[in-house]
Amino acid sequence: MSVKKCPRCGSTSLARDYERGEVVCTECGYVVTENIEDLGPEWRAFDSDQMASRARGGAPTKYTRPNKGLVTEIDQYDRDIRGARISQKKIAQLSRMRKWHKRASIATSMERNLAIALTELDRISSYLGLSNETKEAAALLYRKCVQKELGRGRLIESLVAAVIYAVCRMQHIPRTLDEIARVAGIEKKEIGRAYRFVRRELKLKVPLTDPKSYVPKFCAALKLSGKVQEKAVQILKKAMKKGLVSGRGPTGVAAAAVYIAAALEGERKTQKEVADVANVTEVTIRNRYRELKKELKLKVEL
């Protein structure tokens, strides 16, 4: 797939322009290949630890805003440069030109927007270890947003992040706003705002985050057995029936359940260990743990 020589002038000095996805001959300017394929990482990761240790790459490419705020427009005073009236024929022509000029600009700026957005989406998805399926769903949702002209006056990146967050929640993929904010390089607050906006405008029905979906993630991070995992889910099911889940942070509830389950199965972890992987404090775990213990009458021997 890689081209060594320029097919037009035969020169071997080819330069890659990653920002535009082109390989260009520096002698004659011939574009040798367009759309360099992103082959993805050349390594494979078999679990999230490896993912974390092998993933690399510099700072995200920051694209400037499309068209840098410069737009051309054909004014609507049907006069010539001296201010004299012009013929009906010319007026009609100008009107058509205006129309098409506008359409063409919109079309290309949308394309550019999408190109940037999809690149960003790709980057964030791979950092979050999302499946292709999830990524596709996010891309589709993003297109809908663009069609509805959401995201005006908003950073493309925030909209992308918001869309990813929404899709993760809809597919029960445990990713917190914090995680996404970190890899996207956007403030949590900003993403949250964009997310709520998108959800409202598109009337998305996003289920409440189920603490159960965090259990496998936490157990894996703590290297706990499947038994613990089952137990934790079991605890959470009971907890939900007792209404101990609503209003509380799902990660905190899940963390407490995992903590209890581990203790019950004799694979005890300290509160701190669990707290760290769940990104909550020990205090929160204790509070949830206390509630769970009381309401479910669990006896946890220490």
Added chain:
DNA sequence: AAGACGAAAGTGGTTGA
């Protein structure tokens, strides 16, 4: 010495007037 526990004060976000 380390972990567990809980009280009290502080913080950021949501909600309802």
Added chain:
DNA sequence: TCAACAACTTTCGTCTT
């Protein structure tokens, strides 16, 4: 837009293993 509010965090002192 502002104030009340709940959840969560930080900090710190005490108890248990």
